[in-house]
Amino acid sequence: MTQQSKQTVPFVVDASGTGVIQDLVVAGDNRHDFRSDTYPAFGGTDASPSPLVYALGALTSCNQITAQLVAKDLGVTLGAFTFAAQGDLDPSVLVGGAEGNANFDAVSITASVQTDADEATFATLVSELERRCPVTQLFKRSGLDYTSTWSALPLEAAS
Template sequence: MTTTIDAQAPTIPTIPASHESVPAARGIWRGNVHTDLTSRHFEYATGEPEAIGGTDLAPSPMDLFVGGTAGCLAVVVEVVAGELGIAFESLEIDVDGHLGTRGFLGTADVPPNIQVLDVTVRLTTSATEAQVEELKDASSRRCPALGLFRAANLTINEDWFVTAA
């Protein structure tokens, strides 16, 4: 199914420039590396695969982190496209985080976090090449999740594949 996003920015209330958002979550450990979480009115969980003592009943925290990055970038692309008057028919984003487990497991003195992030964006639009470049630059620059990776000096490999609508 293809959904066409019109060239109008989503309706977002006017937010004062000084406004700060404060995302928050609460976690309750349930054992077997499983945690029930609540954010606002949403309930979800994190877990780990059986290979590291989990039950594989929920995505890992790092799965949620890279999934959140894909969702964050999608929101920013939609908002920026609306601001620029760019319509698009489809948007798909894959985010792969390269995480060595040796730091987490304590078997080597290496960082426990993701060191390289591969971001692949597939966009179907009738926008011009110049419009797409502006959309790419602004979206990448304004994405809070990608900003966290940049602030941590991690490598971000970002590839956009654009198909004419």
């Protein structure tokens, strides 16, 4: 029996900065430039999103992308999404150097999506998207308290 070779896709970000502000670049045919900063309590000016906010945004975005892939596999249609993500952080390790874990203590996602999926198929969709989403897996495997609540809404006809 031959073993298939594992294919990987590299995701590359180049960055440079001074102090707590960093400029980030994703090179390629469609170059993307973005900046991170942080809240004044952490030494920043809050002129750009913090890395922790980007991490939560990556979580919601990756959930939406993965949901589309899973929906295709299940033969269901998805419409508009809404997300609220919250990460609870004790800053004592990050800011004060206390012993412990600098990770979020808990992350919660509340999401809704318009869909034509029945209840059982929707439950499969959510379970499978969380299993297949790389960013969800980063959070879940980090050991923090991860919760998600998903709601299915009626699929609205396209106008």
